[in-house]
Amino acid sequence: MRNHITxxxxxxxxxxxxxxxxxxxxxxxxxxxxxxxxxxxxARSVNxxxxxxxxxxxxxxxxxxxxxxxxxxxxxxEEIAQGIENVASQRGFDVILxxxxxxxxxxxxxxxxxxxxxxxxVICTRYSISQQGIDRLEKMEIPxxxxxxxxxxxxxxxxxxxxxxxRLAVEHLASLxxxxxxxxxxxxxxxxxxxxxxxxAARDFGVRLEPINVPAAVDREAxxxxxxxxxxxxxxxxxxxxxxxxxxxxxxxxxQEIGLRVPQDISVVGFDDLRWAPLINxxxxxxxxxxxxxxxxxxxxxxxxxxxxxxxxxxxxxxxVVRGSSAPLAKRVANGRSV
Amino acid sequence: MRNHITxxxxxxxxxxxxxxxxxxxxxxxxxxxxxxxxxxxxARSVNxxxxxxxxxxxxxxxxxxxxxxxxxxxxxxEEIAQGIENVASQRGFDVILxxxxxxxxxxxxxxxxxxxxxxxxVICTRYSISQQGIDRLEKMEIPxxxxxxxxxxxxxxxxxxxxxxxRLAVEHLASLxxxxxxxxxxxxxxxxxxxxxxxxAARDFGVRLEPINVPAAVDREAxxxxxxxxxxxxxxxxxxxxxxxxxxxxxxxxxQEIGLRVPQDISVVGFDDLRWAPLINxxxxxxxxxxxxxxxxxxxxxxxxxxxxxxxxxxxxxxxVVRGSSAPLAKRVANGRSV
DNA sequence: ATGAAAGCGCTAACAA
DNA sequence: TTGTTAGCGCTTTCAT
Numbered sequence: 001m002r003n004h005i006t007x008x009x010x011x012x013x014x015x016x017x018x019x020x021x022x023x024x025x026x027x028x029x030x031x032x033x034x035x036x037x038x039x040x041x042x043a044r045s046v047n048x049x050x051x052x053x054x055x056x057x058x059x060x061x062x063x064x065x066x067x068x069x070x071x072x073x074x075x076x077x078e079e080i081a082q083g084i085e086n087v088a089s090q091r092g093f094d095v096i097l098x099x100x101x102x103x104x105x106x107x108x109x110x111x112x113x114x115x116x117x118x119x120x121x122v123i124c125t126r127y128s129i130s131q132q133g134i135d136r137l138e139k140m141e142i143p144x145x146x147x148x149x150x151x152x153x154x155x156x157x158x159x160x161x162x163x164x165x166x167r168l169a170v171e172h173l174a175s176l177x178x179x180x181x182x183x184x185x186x187x188x189x190x191x192x193x194x195x196x197x198x199x200x201a202a203r204d205f206g207v208r209l210e211p212i213n214v215p216a217a218v219d220r221e222a223x224x225x226x227x228x229x230x231x232x233x234x235x236x237x238x239x240x241x242x243x244x245x246x247x248x249x250x251x252x253x254x255x256q257e258i259g260l261r262v263p264q265d266i267s268v269v270g271f272d273d274l275r276w277a278p279l280i281n282x283x284x285x286x287x288x289x290x291x292x293x294x295x296x297x298x299x300x301x302x303x304x305x306x307x308x309x310x311x312x313x314x315x316x317x318x319x320x321v322v323r324g325s326s327a328p329l330a331k332r333v334a335n336g337r338s339v
Numbered sequence: 340m341r342n343h344i345t346x347x348x349x350x351x352x353x354x355x356x357x358x359x360x361x362x363x364x365x366x367x368x369x370x371x372x373x374x375x376x377x378x379x380x381x382a383r384s385v386n387x388x389x390x391x392x393x394x395x396x397x398x399x400x401x402x403x404x405x406x407x408x409x410x411x412x413x414x415x416x417e418e419i420a421q422g423i424e425n426v427a428s429q430r431g432f433d434v435i436l437x438x439x440x441x442x443x444x445x446x447x448x449x450x451x452x453x454x455x456x457x458x459x460x461v462i463c464t465r466y467s468i469s470q471q472g473i474d475r476l477e478k479m480e481i482p483x484x485x486x487x488x489x490x491x492x493x494x495x496x497x498x499x500x501x502x503x504x505x506r507l508a509v510e511h512l513a514s515l516x517x518x519x520x521x522x523x524x525x526x527x528x529x530x531x532x533x534x535x536x537x538x539x540a541a542r543d544f545g546v547r548l549e550p551i552n553v554p555a556a557v558d559r560e561a562x563x564x565x566x567x568x569x570x571x572x573x574x575x576x577x578x579x580x581x582x583x584x585x586x587x588x589x590x591x592x593x594x595q596e597i598g599l600r601v602p603q604d605i606s607v608v609g610f611d612d613l614r615w616a617p618l619i620n621x622x623x624x625x626x627x628x629x630x631x632x633x634x635x636x637x638x639x640x641x642x643x644x645x646x647x648x649x650x651x652x653x654x655x656x657x658x659x660v661v662r663g664s665s666a667p668l669a670k671r672v673a674n675g676r677s678v
Numbered sequence: 679a680t681g682a683a684a685g686c687g688c689t690a691a692c693a694a
Numbered sequence: 695t696t697g698t699t700a701g702c703g704c705t706t707t708c709a710t
Contacts, residue, residue, distance in 0.1 A: 002480040004457075006703055017681045022705060032679055052455040053392040053401065054703035057686045062392065067436070077417040085438045089445075094452055097406070097436040099424045106428075113433055116391040118343075141341040220618075249618050274615075279559075279588050281620030345687055356697045361689060371695055393687035396702045681710070686703105693698070 005048045014042055025050070056118065065121045065302060066114040068098040069147075070128030076272075076291055080147065083295020084123060091303055093120075103130040111136060121302045123147055126189075143305035145298050150189045156305065157313045158298045162190045165287040165318040166197025169241045169269045172285070172320055174205035177329030178239040178267060182230075183211040184223060184251055185243040194243055194271060210237075214247060223250030224257075231258045238266055238329055245270040245277050245286055252280070252325065263327035273321055282324035290316050344387045353381060364389070395457065404460045404641060405453040407437040408486075409467030415611075415630055419486065422634020423462060430642055432459075442469040450475060460641045462486055465528075482644035484637050489528045495644065496652045497637045501529045504626040504657040505536025508580045508608045511624070511659055513544035516668030517578040517606060521569075522550040523562060523590055524582040533582055533610060549576075553586060562589025570597045577605055577668055584609040584616055584625055591619070591664065602666035612660055621663035629655050 011021045016039070024031045024039035025048075031039075042048075056062045067084055069077055081097070088095050096119065100110040111133055114122070121143040124134075134155070137144055149157035173181055183198055185191035195211055202209035214226040223242070227234070227250065234240075234255065242248035248270030252262050260266045262282055270277065270286035277284040297314050304311045350360045355378070363370045363378035364387075370378075381387075395401045406423055408416055420436070427434050435458065439449040450472055453461070460482040463473075473494070476483055488496035512520055522537055524530035534550055541548035553565040562581070566573070566589065573579075573594065581587035587609030591601050599605045601621055609616065609625035616623040636653050643650045 004703095008703075018704080019682080019706075020680055022703095023680090026705085030679065035679080049451065049454050051396065051457060051703050052452075053395040053457065054686090055705075056392040057390065057396060057688085058703080058705045060686080077420075081416075081420075081436060082438050085436060089437075089439065089449060089452070092452075094435050094456065096433050097420060097424060098428075099421050100428065110428060112388065113391075113428070113431075115388050117433065118390060118392065276613075276615030276618055279615055279619050343687090346689095347687075357688080358690075358698080359696055361687095362696090365689090369695065374695080390687050393702090394689075396704085397687080397689045399702080679710100682708085684705105684707085686705085689700105689702085691698105691700085694696085 004051065005043075005046050006051070007048075010039065010043055010046070010048060013046075014039060062118045062120060063093045064096060064117055064119045065093055065123065065299075065306075066096050066098055066119045068100065068110070068114075068122060068124040068128050068133075070099065070102050070125060076148070076274075076289075079291035080295040080298075083292040083297075084299045085295075086292070087296050087299040087303070091299075093299075093303065095123075095299075102128060103132070107133055115140065115142075120306045121145065123298050123302055125149065126153075143302060145302040145305065147294065147298050148190070150193060151313065152189050156301060156311055158294055158301060159190075159313075159315055160289045160294065160318045161315045162193035162318075163197035163200070165271055165289075166194035166199075166241075167201040168197075168318065168320040169194075169271065169287055170198040170201035170207070170209065171205065172322065173239045173241065173267060173269060173326065174201065174207050176239075176267065176326060179207045179329075180237045180239070181207060181209045182234070182237045182240040183209055183243075184214060184227065184240060184247050185211060186214050186247075191243040198241055220246050220250035220253075223247040224254045227251045227254035228257065234258070234260065234266070239269070239326070240266065241269045241271075243271060245272045245274045245284060248284055248286065248325075249280055252282075252284075263325050267326035269326055277321075278323060285323045285326040286321055288319045288321045290318070343390065344382075344385050345390075346387075349378065349382055349385070349387060353378060401457045401459060402432045403456055403458045404432055404434050404462065404638075404645075405437055405458045406434050407439065407449070407461060407463040407467050407472075409438065409441050409464060415487070415613075415628075418630035419634040419637075422631040422636075423638045424634075425631070426635050426638040426642070430638075432638075432642065434462075434638075441467060442471070446472055454479065454481075459645045460484065462637050462641055464488065465492075482641060484641040484644065486633065486637050487529070489532060490652065491528050495640060495650055497633050497640060498529075498652075498654055499628045499633065499657045500654045501532035501657075502536035502539070504610060504628075505533035505538075505580075506540040507536075507657065507659040508533075508610065508626055509537040509540035509546070509548065510544065511661065512578045512580065512606060512608060512665065513540065513546050515578075515606065515665060518546045518668075519576045519578070520546060520548045521573070521576045521579040522548055522582075523553060523566065523579060523586050524550060525553050525586075530582040537580055559585055559589035559592075562586040563593045566590045566593035567596065573597070573599065573605070578608070578665070579605065580608045580610075582610060584611045584613045584623060587623055587625065587664075588619055591621075591623075602664050606665035608665055616660075617662060624662045624665040625660055627658045627660045629657070 007021050011018050024036040123145045125147050126149050146155045146157035150159050214222045270284050273286045273288035301311045346360050350357050363375040462484045464486050485494045485496035489498050553561045609623050612625045612627035640650045
C-alpha cells in the first residue's frame with residue numbers, strides 16, 4: 001500500500017488508455033457515463049489517490065498557501081490559524097505553517113522553501129515578515145495578505161477597526177461617569193489608531209484623555225513598570241484604557257500594588273479579549289477582536305487574489321465586552337474617595 | 340518572474356546538458372568544480388529555484404508532514420506548533436497544518452488531501468483524529484506520532500510524565516503541611532495517571548487524597564459546578580489538586596464564591612502551566628509541561644521514523660512551578676480557622 | 679467516446 | 695567530466 005496505485009495501473013487493469021482514465025476521474029463530460037462510473041468505482045475500490053505533485057507539475061497549480069505567523073502573536077495564533085484553515089480546506093487549499101524568525105537567514109530559508117513549493121499566496125503579519133521578505137514575494141508576483149495590519153502600505157489587509165475599538169472603550173468609560181482617563185499605549189500603528197478613536201470619543205463626551213507610552217517591549221512587565229512609575233499621577237484618573245490585554249493585566253497588577261482597587265477605585269479596560277481575559281481577577285472588560293473571522297476573511301481574500309479577482313481590504317468591527325474591571329464612577333464616590 | 344526559470348533554461352543559457360546542471364545544482368562531486376560554480380552562480384543570478392513538486396515526483400520524497408491538531412487543544416497549540424516547526428524547518432521539512440474536525444467526513448477529506456500530497460508522516464493527538472483515521476494512515480504505512488498521548492496504544496508517542504507530575508503536586512502540598520487533599524479530575528488517561536501519581540505521593544506522605552470527577556465537558560464551568568456541588572465537603576480539605584489549569588481556575592472561582600480564600604483558607608494546584616497561569620488571581624501554582632520540547636521531540640521522532648530509524652516513545656519530565664495559589668497550612672491556622 | 683503522444687521540471691541510469 | 699535518454703504521475707491537445 002506504500003506504493004501508490006497510478007492512473008496507468010488503472011488503465012491497464014480496465015483496458016483503457018491513460019487519458020480516458022484521467023478524464024473519467026476528473027468527471028470530464030466527454031467520457032461515457034458508464035465508463036466513468038466503472039473507472040471511478042474501480043479507483044475507489046483500489047484506494048487510488050491522485051498524486052498532488054504530479055498534478056501540480058502538469059497543471060501549474062499547487063493549491064498551497066503559506067501562513068507566516070511569527071512568534072510574537074499574543075496567542076492570537078490559534079484562533080487565526082483556525083479561521084485560515086477553515087476556509088482553506090473548504091476551498092481545497094492546504095496551508096503550510098511558518099512560525100519562523102523575523103528577518104535574517106532563517107526567514108530567507110523559510111521563504112525559499114515556500115517558493116520552491118510554488119505556494120500560490122501568503123498570509124502574514126507586518127511583524128512576522130521583513131520588508132525584504134515582502135519584496136521578494138512581490139517580485140515573484142505571489143499574492144500577499146496582511147493580517148491585523150491596518151492601512152499603512154499598498155498590500156491588501158484584514159484588520160479590526162482599531163479606531164472604533166478605541167471609541168467603544170472610551171464611550172463605555174465615559175458613560176460610566178469617568179472624566180479623567182489614562183491611555184496606556186505603545187509605538188505601533190494599531191495602538192495609535194486605538195488612541196485616536198479614544199481621543200475622538202473623549203472629545204465627543206467632553207472627558208479628558210491623557211496618553212502615556214510603554215516603551216519597546218510590549219509585555220506585562222513593561223506595562224507594570226510604566227504604570228507604577230506613573231503611580232502618583234494615577235490618583236488623578238479614575239479609569240485607564242490599555243492598548244491591549246497584556247498591558248491591561250500589567251496595569252491592573254501595578255494598580256493593585258499601589259493600593260488601588262479595580263474597579264472600585266479605578267476602572268481598567270483592555271483590548272483584544274484574549275482567551276484568559278475572563279479568567280483574571282477582576283475579569284477584564286475589553287474590546288473583543290473577532291479572531292476566527294479575521295483568519296477566515298484573510299483566507300477568503302487571499303484565494304480571491306489567487307484566482308485573479310479584485311479584492312478590497314477589509315476592516316472588521318470590534319465589540320465591547322463588559323466584565324468586572326470597569327464600574328460606574330459612583331461606586332468610587334460611595335467608597336469615600338474623592339475624585 | 341511568475342514563470343519560473345527551469346533547469347532547461349539554465350542548460351540552454353550555459354550550453355550544458357540538463358543533467359550536468361542538475362548535478363551541479365545538487366553539489367554532485369562528479370561535476371567539474373568550475374562548471375559547478377558557474378552553474379550555481381548563474382542559477383543564483385537569475386533567481387532559479389527548484390520546483391519541489393517536480394523533484395518530489397522523481398525522487399519519491401516530499402519532505403512534507405501533516406500536523407493534525409484538533410480544536411480542543413487547550414491553547415497548547417501555539418507552543419507545540421512552534422516546537423514542531425522548529426525542528427521541521429531545521430531538517431528541511433514543511434508541515435501542513437490541520438485543525439480539522441475529529442472524525443466525520445471533514446476528517447476524511449482532510450486526510451485525503453494529506454495523502455494526495457504524499458506526506459511522509461503525521462503528528463497528531465488521540466483527540467484530534469479518529470481511530471479510523473489512524474487505521475487509514477497505518478494501512479498506507481505512513482508513520483504516525485502521537486502527541487501528549489501516554490502509553491495506551493501501539494503507536495509511538497511523546498508525552499509528559501503525568502504520574503510524576505501528580506507526584507510533584509501532592510509532594511508540594513504535603514510538604515506545606517496539608518493532610519486532606521481533594522483531586523479534581525476527569526475521565527481521560529492523562530487525568531488518571533496524574534491521579535495515580537498523586538495517590539502514590541499521598542501514600543508516601545501519609546496524607547489523605549480523595550478524588551472526584553468532573554463530568555464530560557472539560558471546561559471551567561464544569562469544574563466550577565462540580566466543585567460548587569461539593570461545597571460542604573470542601574471545608575474538610577485544605578488543598579485541592581486539579582487535573583489541569585482550566586479545572587483549577589474553575590475551582591478557584593467556585594471556592595471564592597463559597598467564601599474560601601485561596602491560598603489562605605485552601606490551596607489550589609493546577610497542571611499544564613498554560614500561558615495565563617501567572618496572570619490569574621492568585622497566580623496559579625501548577626505543574627509545568629514543556630510544550631515546545633514536546634513539539635520538538637515529536638518532530639524529531641517522526642523524522643527518525645520517516646528515515647526508517649528505530650525510535651522509542653519519549654516521556655518528558657514536568658516541573659512544579661510554585662506561585663501564589665498554594666501556601667503552608669500554618670497560614671490558615673493563623674487565620675483562625677480550624678482544620 | 680476513446681486513444682496516442684507530448685510535455686510539465688526534475689532525477690538518474692547509462693553512454694560517451 | 696559531460697551528454698543522452700528514459701522515466702516519475704499526471705493533464706491536455708489532437709487524432710481516431
